[in-house]
Structure formats: C-alpha cells, structure tokens
Amino acid sequence: MIPPGQAEPGCSHRHPGAPGLLFLASKPETGTIARDQAGGKRSWRRAGAAPELLPPPGFGVPKRIRGLPEWGGAPSAWHCLLTPTEPQQAMEGEPTLRLRIFNLNCWAIRYLSKRRQQRVRLIGDTLRQEAFDLVLLQEVWSEQDYSELKVKLAGCYPFSHYFRSGVIGSGLCVFSRFPILDMLLYQYSLNGYPYMLQHGDWFCGKSVGLVVMKISGIIFNVYVTHLHAEYCRDKDAYLPHRLVQAWELAQFIRHTSKAADVVLLGGDLNMHPEDVGIRLLRGWTGLQDAFAEAMHFEGCKNGCTLVPDNCFTDKSELLPFPLGIRIDYILYKAISSFTVKCEELKTTTGRAPGVDIPFSDHEAVMATLHIQRQGQPAGATLGTADPALADVVTEARAEVGAGLQAARRQRYSSGRMAVLALLLLLLQAAAALATLAGLGAEQPFPKLSFCLLAFLALGVLVLATGLHLFHTMEVKMLHGTEDQMWMVLRALQERPSEG
Amino acid sequence: MIPPGQAEPGCSHRHPGAPGLLFLASKPETGTIARDQAGGKRSWRRAGAAPELLPPPGFGVPKRIRGLPEWGGAPSAWHCLLTPTEPQQAMEGEPTLRLRIFNLNCWAIRYLSKRRQQRVRLIGDTLRQEAFDLVLLQEVWSEQDYSELKVKLAGCYPFSHYFRSGVIGSGLCVFSRFPILDMLLYQYSLNGYPYMLQHGDWFCGKSVGLVVMKISGIIFNVYVTHLHAEYCRDKDAYLPHRLVQAWELAQFIRHTSKAADVVLLGGDLNMHPEDVGIRLLRGWTGLQDAFAEAMHFEGCKNGCTLVPDNCFTDKSELLPFPLGIRIDYILYKAISSFTVKCEELKTTTGRAPGVDIPFSDHEAVMATLHIQRQGQPAGATLGTADPALADVVTEARAEVGAGLQAARRQRYSSGRMAVLALLLLLLQAAAALATLAGLGAEQPFPKLSFCLLAFLALGVLVLATGLHLFHTMEVKMLHGTEDQMWMVLRALQERPSEG
Numbered sequence: 001m002i003p004p005g006q007a008e009p010g011c012s013h014r015h016p017g018a019p020g021l022l023f024l025a026s027k028p029e030t031g032t033i034a035r036d037q038a039g040g041k042r043s044w045r046r047a048g049a050a051p052e053l054l055p056p057p058g059f060g061v062p063k064r065i066r067g068l069p070e071w072g073g074a075p076s077a078w079h080c081l082l083t084p085t086e087p088q089q090a091m092e093g094e095p096t097l098r099l100r101i102f103n104l105n106c107w108a109i110r111y112l113s114k115r116r117q118q119r120v121r122l123i124g125d126t127l128r129q130e131a132f133d134l135v136l137l138q139e140v141w142s143e144q145d146y147s148e149l150k151v152k153l154a155g156c157y158p159f160s161h162y163f164r165s166g167v168i169g170s171g172l173c174v175f176s177r178f179p180i181l182d183m184l185l186y187q188y189s190l191n192g193y194p195y196m197l198q199h200g201d202w203f204c205g206k207s208v209g210l211v212v213m214k215i216s217g218i219i220f221n222v223y224v225t226h227l228h229a230e231y232c233r234d235k236d237a238y239l240p241h242r243l244v245q246a247w248e249l250a251q252f253i254r255h256t257s258k259a260a261d262v263v264l265l266g267g268d269l270n271m272h273p274e275d276v277g278i279r280l281l282r283g284w285t286g287l288q289d290a291f292a293e294a295m296h297f298e299g300c301k302n303g304c305t306l307v308p309d310n311c312f313t314d315k316s317e318l319l320p321f322p323l324g325i326r327i328d329y330i331l332y333k334a335i336s337s338f339t340v341k342c343e344e345l346k347t348t349t350g351r352a353p354g355v356d357i358p359f360s361d362h363e364a365v366m367a368t369l370h371i372q373r374q375g376q377p378a379g380a381t382l383g384t385a386d387p388a389l390a391d392v393v394t395e396a397r398a399e400v401g402a403g404l405q406a407a408r409r410q411r412y413s414s415g416r417m418a419v420l421a422l423l424l425l426l427l428q429a430a431a432a433l434a435t436l437a438g439l440g441a442e443q444p445f446p447k448l449s450f451c452l453l454a455f456l457a458l459g460v461l462v463l464a465t466g467l468h469l470f471h472t473m474e475v476k477m478l479h480g481t482e483d484q485m486w487m488v489l490r491a492l493q494e495r496p497s498e499g
Numbered sequence: 500m501i502p503p504g505q506a507e508p509g510c511s512h513r514h515p516g517a518p519g520l521l522f523l524a525s526k527p528e529t530g531t532i533a534r535d536q537a538g539g540k541r542s543w544r545r546a547g548a549a550p551e552l553l554p555p556p557g558f559g560v561p562k563r564i565r566g567l568p569e570w571g572g573a574p575s576a577w578h579c580l581l582t583p584t585e586p587q588q589a590m591e592g593e594p595t596l597r598l599r600i601f602n603l604n605c606w607a608i609r610y611l612s613k614r615r616q617q618r619v620r621l622i623g624d625t626l627r628q629e630a631f632d633l634v635l636l637q638e639v640w641s642e643q644d645y646s647e648l649k650v651k652l653a654g655c656y657p658f659s660h661y662f663r664s665g666v667i668g669s670g671l672c673v674f675s676r677f678p679i680l681d682m683l684l685y686q687y688s689l690n691g692y693p694y695m696l697q698h699g700d701w702f703c704g705k706s707v708g709l710v711v712m713k714i715s716g717i718i719f720n721v722y723v724t725h726l727h728a729e730y731c732r733d734k735d736a737y738l739p740h741r742l743v744q745a746w747e748l749a750q751f752i753r754h755t756s757k758a759a760d761v762v763l764l765g766g767d768l769n770m771h772p773e774d775v776g777i778r779l780l781r782g783w784t785g786l787q788d789a790f791a792e793a794m795h796f797e798g799c800k801n802g803c804t805l806v807p808d809n810c811f812t813d814k815s816e817l818l819p820f821p822l823g824i825r826i827d828y829i830l831y832k833a834i835s836s837f838t839v840k841c842e843e844l845k846t847t848t849g850r851a852p853g854v855d856i857p858f859s860d861h862e863a864v865m866a867t868l869h870i871q872r873q874g875q876p877a878g879a880t881l882g883t884a885d886p887a888l889a890d891v892v893t894e895a896r897a898e899v900g901a902g903l904q905a906a907r908r909q910r911y912s913s914g915r916m917a918v919l920a921l922l923l924l925l926l927q928a929a930a931a932l933a934t935l936a937g938l939g940a941e942q943p944f945p946k947l948s949f950c951l952l953a954f955l956a957l958g959v960l961v962l963a964t965g966l967h968l969f970h971t972m973e974v975k976m977l978h979g980t981e982d983q984m985w986m987v988l989r990a991l992q993e994r995p996s997e998g
Contacts, residue, residue: 167972469702476704480684
C-alpha cells in the first residue's frame with residue numbers, strides 16, 4: 001500500500017505534501033473555462049460570483065499531466081479544473097484544505113447494463129488519471145467490478161470500501177486517497193416491494209454507507225447512498241418509502257456526525273431538488289447543496305444528472321423535462337469550527353470527456369470544496385432552527401401517513417385473501433374426506449381438477465400470507481417514521497416558547 | 500403531559516427539584532439490607548466495597564411511600580434501595596447525579612407467553628410504585644401491551660418510545676422521567692433464518708434502539724437491545740449471526756455516541772459474560788458491566804437473570820447451569836468529562852417482590868448509577884486501546900468466518916436444488932409437449948401424477964430460490980462483517996508502531 005502524498009507510477013498526478021493535502025489561498029482559484037472537446041456542454045457562471053474569482057498567478061496549471069493524450073492534444077477546461085495544484089500557504093488567515101470529490105451512479109448491473117465492462121474500465125481510467133481525493137460510487141452491483149476497480153486504482157486511491165448488503169448488494173463503494181478510519185452501514189427499513197420484480201429495488205439492500213476519515217486533523221464523515229428509484233412521477237407509489245429513506249438518512253447523519261468536523265454526502269437520491277424528501281433531508285441535517293452554493297459551475301444546465309443527451313437514458317421518461325433532471329447530489333456542511341465552500345461544481349454532459357460514450361446513464365458530479373478552520377466554533381448544527389422546517393416535516397409526514405393508509409389497506413387485502421384461500425383448502429379437505437367416507441360416491445371424483453384447485457389455493461395461501469407479513473412490516477416502519485416525525489414536530493413547535 | 504419533578508397522583512414517589520434530578524453527596528448511600536419478603540433472595544456484598552458505604556444522615560428514607568401496602572406492611576430492603584431520595588448539594592467537589600435504571604425482558608408474546616396480561620399489569624404497577632428514572636424493556640411484542648403500560652405510567656414516566664420494526668416488532672421500548680430528545684433504530688442485518696419458524700427470531704426485527712436525553716445538562720445516549728436467542732449452547736447455529744449483531748451493536752454505539760457524555764446500554768444480549776460476543780462488545784466500545792463494577796449487589800448469585808427458581812424458565816435448558824445464567828445486562832460508560840459509578844445492582848430472584856409470580860421468565864436488573872462531572876475530560880474513548888482487543892476481534896472474526904463458510908455451503912445447496920427443480924420442470928414440459936404432439940400416445944398419459952410432480956417441482960423451485968436469495972444475503976453480511984473486523988485488526992496492529 002502506498003501512503004498518500006507519495007509519487008507512484010500509473011497515477012497521473014499526485015498531490016505533493018505530507019498528508020496528501022492541498023493548502024491554497026483563502027480566495028478560490030479558477031481558470032479560463034473552455035468548451036469541452038466532447039462537445040454539447042452547457043456552461044454558465046453564477047451571477048455575482050465571477051468577479052471575485054481572480055486566478056492567482058501560477059494557479060490552475062498542472063505540473064505534469066500524464067495520460068493527457070488519451071483525452072486530446074491539449075489540456076481542456078476539464079483538465080485545468082480537475083488537476084490538483086501545488087500546496088501553498090494561506091494568503092490570509094488559516095490554511096485552506098482543497099478537496100476534490102467525484103460522485104457517480106455507475107449503472108453497472110451485470111447482464112443488464114449496456115457496455116458495462118467498457119464503461120467500468122473507462123471510469124477506472126478516468127479516476128486514475130484525474131486523481132480525485134474522494135470517489136463515491138453507486139450501482140456497482142457486481143463485486144467483481146469493484147475488485148477490478150480496486151486493483152486498477154490501488155495506486156491513486158490506496159483506501160477503499162465496498163458496502164455489502166441485501167441480496168444483490170448495496171452497490172455503494174468509496175475510493176479514497178486518505179485512510180478510512182472507520183465505517184458503518186445502515187440499511188433502510190423500507191425499500192419497495194419484493195413482488196415488483198421489474199423494478200428490483202427491494203433486492204438491492206439500499207443503504208447509506210458511512211466512512212470516517214481524518215485529513216490533516218480534520219474529521220470527515222463521508223456518506224454515500226442511493227435511494228429508491230422513481231418510476232412514475234405522476235403516480236409515485238414509492239414516495240412514502242423514499243421519504244422514510246430520506247428521513248432515516250437524515251437521522252443517521254445527525255446521530256453519527258456529532259463528532260465530525262465536516263460532513264459530506266454524495267449519492268443518487270432519486271429526488272428532484274424541490275422534492276419534499278430533499279427539503280426534509282437538507283432541513284433536518286443542515287446540509288448544503290454543492291450545486292446551489294458553487295461559486296462556479298460547469299456542466300449540464302441546472303446541474304441535471306439525467307439528461308436526454310446521454311445515449312443510455314430513456315428519452316420517453318425525460319419527455320416532461322427537456323433539460324433533464326437533477327437527482328445526483330453532493331451535499332456538505334461544517335459542524336464544528338470549520339467552514340466549507342464549494343469553489344466549483346462540474347457535471348459530465350452526456351458523455352465521458354474525450355470519448356464517445358458516457359460513464360453511465362447518469363452524469364458524474366464533481367465538486368471542489370475548500371475547507372477552512374475558523375477562529376471560533378460555527379455554533380449549533382444548522383437546519384434544526386429553520387422556521388420552515390416544521391412545514392417540511394408536516395408535508396413529509398402527510399405523505400408517509402398516506403403511505404401508511406395504503407399499506408394498511410394492502411395488509412388487510414392480503415390477509416383477507418389468505419383467509420379465503422385457507423377456507424377453500426378446508427372446504428376441499430372436507431369434500432375429500434366425504435368422498436373417502438363413501439358419501440356422494442355415485443358420481444366420479446374429479447381428481448385432477450381437485451388437485452389443481454388445491455395447489456392453486458395452497459399457492460395463494462402462501463403468497464398472500466407472505467404479502468400480509470410484508471405489509472405488516474411496512475405498516476410498522478411507516479407508523480414508526482410517522483411517530484418520529486410527530487415527535488420532531490412537537491419539539492419544533494415547543495422551541496419558540498423555550499427560546 | 501405532566502413535566503418531571505411535579506407531584507402527580509398515582510405515582511408513589513416523585514423526585515422533587517426542577518429537572519427531576521437527584522443531587523447526592525459524592526459518597527454513595529446505602530441502607531441496611533434485609534431479606535425480601537418474597538423470600539428466596541441470595542444476597543452478597545462485594546469485598547472491599549462495603550466499608551466505604553456509610554449512610555449519610557437522612558439518606559435512603561423516602562419522604563412518602565404510597566402503594567406500599569401492596570408490597571407488605573413495612574418498607575423492605577427493596578423499598579429502601581429503590582426509593583428516590585431528596586436532592587442534596589454535593590458534600591465534596593461536583594454534585595452527583597443519581598440515576599435508577601430498570602431493565603427487563605418482559606416475555607410478553609401474545610397467545611404464547613403464560614399469564615402475560617397479569618404479568619404486564621404487575622410490571623406496570625411496580626414501575627409506577629418504584630418510580631425509576633429510566634425503564635428499558637424488551638419483548639413487549641404487543642403494541643397493545645405497550646399502550647396500556649404507557650397509559651398506566653403516564654404520570655411517573657411522561658416520556659416513552661416504542662421501537663417498531665420487523666413483522667412482529669422489535670419488542671423494545673423505553674419509559675423515562677426525562678424528555679426523550681431524539682431517537683434512532685438500527686435493525687441488525689442478520690437475525691436467524693425465516694424457515695426456523697419454531698424459533699421465530701427472524702420475524703422479530705431484532706434491533707438496537709437509541710434514545711437521547713439531556714438530564715441536568717448531561718447528554719445521555721441510552722441504548723436498548725435484544726440479540727438473537729441461543730437455543731443450543733453446544734451447537735449454536737446462530738453464533739455467527741449473534742456475533743454480527745454484537746459487532747453492529749458496538750459499531751452503532753461507537754458511531755452514534757460521540758457527542759454523548761454518558762452511554763447506557765440495557766438489554767437481553769443472550770450471551771454469557773465470558774462469551775466472545777460480550778468481550779467484543781465491551782472491548783470495542785469500552786462499556787463497563789454494572790454487575791462487575793457494582794459496589795453493592797443483591798439478587799441471584801452471579802447476577803444470573805435466567806434462573807431455575809423462576810417458575811417460567813425451562814429447567815431442562817438450565818441443567819448445565821444449576822445457578823442459572825446471566826444474559827441480561829446494564830452496561831455503561833462516561834465519554835467526556837464525567838465518571839459513572841454503579842452504586843448498587845439488584846436483580847429479582849425468581850419472582851416479583853411481594854407476589855407469587857415473576858415479572859417474566861427473565862429476572863429484572865436494576866442499577867443505581869452515580870454520575871459526576873470531572874475537572875478534566877476523561878480522555879479518549881475506552882476500549883480501543885486494550886491490547887487484548889485484537890485477540891477478541893480475531894476470535895470473533897474466526898467465528899464469523901466459520902459462519903460464512905456454512906452460509907456459502909447453504910447457498911450452494913439451495914442453488915443446486917433450485918436448478919434441479921427447474922430441470923425437472925423442463926423435463927416435464929418436454930414430456931407434456933411430446934404427448935400433445937402425439938408421440939407415445941399408445942400409452943395413457945398419467946395426468947394426476949404428472950400434475951402432482953409438476954407442482955412439487957414448482958414448490959421446490961420457489962422455496963429453493965428463496966433460500967438461495969436469503970443465503971446470498973447472509974453471505975454478503977457475514978463477509979462484510981468479516982471485512983470490517985479485518986480492517987479493525989489491521990488498525991489495532993498498526994497502532995503500536997504509530998504510538
């Protein structure tokens with residue numbers, strides 16, 4: 001294992017400096033933004049932010065760029081932006097830690113995802129060339145794909161973790177230049193329905209993975225997650241489950257991040273930015289959206305990560321959203337005496353840089369964060385003091401309550417079906433006994449039909465009982481979440497009188 | 500809802516003082532310990548501890564004892580010990596918070612547990628009379644039982660939470676005199692086998708519940724849990740699952756308790772004190788065993804909580820342990836600048852005080868803890884520096900590894916069975932098609948046998964596929980835990996060289 005910060009062959013650029021750390025001036029850097037050679041990139045600049053971003057002399061120019069020929073003849077905007085620069089002493093105040101994060105839903109389902117192996121190789125090559133500090137991947141369903149990535153990235157990212165859960169797996173993994181000190185996996189209590197085989201989310205063991213890292217004395221809690229997909233926005237049967245997941249995610253982050261200095265969350269949240277689940281998550285944890293906060297953005301318009309330009313996306317699903325939708329996020333917050341600023345956010349734009357195919361059906365999200373120590377603690381955790389939070393929790397609770405009603409109805413229906421199947425079986429048993437006892441023997445006994453009916457009833461009984469048990473569990477979890485939200489609401493309502 | 504610290508009818512003794520808090524002298528109190536009227540109680544005194552325990556004047560005598568007649572004519576040892584006393588200023592140094600905790604596996608399974616309703620009423624009556632500060636219950640499987648307890652205890656314990664999970668529920672609940680600020684449930688990833696219907700653990704959604712409380716400015720993280728039962732000690736098929744649970748419990752506590760001042764864990768851990776799971780849990784979290792640390796103990800010998808004297812225990816199971824076994828625990832530790840001492844630990848002794856039947860098939864565990872602020876932080880979290888910890892993790896990892904091998908074998912067997920069933924079905928389909936095509940029509944086609952065989956094959960296919968999926972998930976979780984333990988071992992081994 002090669003310690004971070006040490007030059008190593010096969011890895012295009014290494015960050016020099018003892019703990020593999022970048023110290024920059026307090027003012028964030030930028031370079032001249034050119035259009036990517038892959039084309040199709042929409043670029044825009046956040047109003048009011050640009051004038052402050054003056055490139056300090058010597059910034060943004062990589063010392064050595066190996067592997068560039070694979071991308072094209074000259075360093076593109078991509079390269080300027082993604083290339084780490086030399087550590088420098090702070091120009092004012094405390095030194096700044098610059099962290100480059102890559103997040104991607106890889107869509108690597110064995111036998112199902114198109115050109116999976118080629119894409120995974122491409123992802124590996126890019127990650128090795130770009131040498132991010134932290135890579136958060138979702139939908140790496142095959143452990144073999146992870147192992148191959150691990151071998152390929154061992155030089156640049158000596159530390160990694162694959163989160164195992166569920167039948168298929170969580171699909172979540174993390175690659176890091178910095179040591180992973182600890183980890184924990186939390187599997188969401190609800191994740192769709194086992195009988196929705198065509199969607200398959202239930203089998204995936206959707207979870208949130210946490211890895212703890214200490215970079216230059218700063219404790220990072222890094223979360224990676226993937227929530228239940230949305231298959232029909234107009235009539236989203238999975239909304240209550242996704243809201244339970246968003247709630248559990250928020251609660252898990254709140255409870256596990258109390259000793260962290262900085263919290264990072266990357267993942268495919270399967271929610272649009274204005275959806276109640278995102279507002280709940282952000283409101284209840286105080287996490288900030290890197291896209292909304294970025295001083296400079298480059299990529300798909302509105303930060304979309306599921307776009308019609310991507311050849312793997314289902315165009316019919318995106319018909320109501322001609323620009324695409326934004327469902328992949330990098331969120332962050334500083335908890336103790338630190339501030340985090342998003343210097344830059346980028347997305348891929350329908351294809352991987354320099355090649356003809358995309359990494360995945362999702363676009364990659366890349367953030368450059370600046371983390372700086374403050375003179376005094378930043379104060380209480382954000383989010384919980386937001387006066388609008390009570391409204392968001394109320395809204396989410398109403399959706400969970402609607403899901404609870406539906407789950408109760410389904411529990412009742414499946415229970416009734418099981419009872420009917422049992423009654424049919426008992427009736428058949430009585431008829432069979434009567435025949436054996438010689439009653440009604442004047443007519444021939446229809447053995448075949450009888451057997452078929454009995455097996456049918458037995459099958460229905462088993463299935464309906466299984467469903468009943470499943471919906472019983474669903475009711476419990478929805479009810480539990482509704483209860484927790486109610487307690488939070490009560491606390492939020494009591495707070496003003498206390499203060 | 501009645502705020503704590505306020506006198507309320509129906510509750511035998513209330514702690515006066517604003518936050519419902521007991522401030523005692525630094526030296527812990529004690530009273531004269533008499534034999535309980537219910538008889539059969541074994542009492543012993545920890546060597547060396549007794550001389551220090553001098554009862555300060557006026558201590559240990561309750562101001563008003565309602566409900567006593569139900570127990571007997573005069574205050575017994577039980578009453579003296581369990582009765583809260585008046586808050587007092589510290590005699591030396593910082594004031595001490597005295598906290599009385601009740602833990603019990605209630606064995607309240609609807610339709611199955613003997614005299615359940617009577618026992619739940621008895622538990623409720625006792626809790627109301629005794630007015631503990633904190634009550635941690637397990638195996639309250641029926642939500643109706645919880646609701647009845649909640650109504651009955653609303654005066655003494657205005658704050659409570661029932662943790663819902665799994666098909667049947669987690670069975671966990673908490674009653675508290677102090678506000679519950681927040682909560683989180685973590686469901687263990689492995690919990691036995693769905694086809695072991697006679698054991699039924701799988702359906703219970705075994706979990707660890709966390710409630711956060713702030714008592715007089717001290718943040719308490721209180722955990723309540725119930726691990727998988729041990730049905731056969733000599734050949735314990737569930738040991739790997741219980742070890743995964745113990746590991747997840749330890750990890751969950753470590754990650755969620757970093758901002759807490761004091762950690763408390765109560766529950767039925769289904770492990771003997773010397774078992775590898777307990778050593779792993781204690782070593783990796785730094786939790787201390789209230790029984791081992793108690794300055795004064797009274798109850799079943801060796802602190803046993805499953806004893807032959809209890810009329811509900813299975814005597815044949817306890818044959819190798821004539822004194823009984825200790826599987827219910829109260830564990831604690833101080834994380835920040837606090838110290839926790841166990842002044843006293845008690846267990847019931849085969850029956851509830853003053854009546855003829857026990858609370859449950861388990862004995863209740865009652866601890867009186869003294870929590871005191873220290874001048875300086877207590878330093879790093881205990882446990883992780885223990886040189887023996889690596890051995891414990893190695894031992895646990897070997898057991899998990901053995902479980903992983905077994906799970907892989909079962910996954911293979913069930914997969915093979917599914918393939919065979921599928922082949923049989925295909926063969927039958929070929930035969931049916933051949934018959935329909937007129938081949939071999941000279942012999943009559945055995946329709947009934949054919950149908951029965953097809954249904955049998957289908958049933959086996961469905962079951963074997965389900966089993967294969969389950970064991971695939973089991974393999975993933977065992978493998979994940981083995982991996983995590985390996986990372987911890989590596990960190991433990993690297994630490995000495997760092998230091």
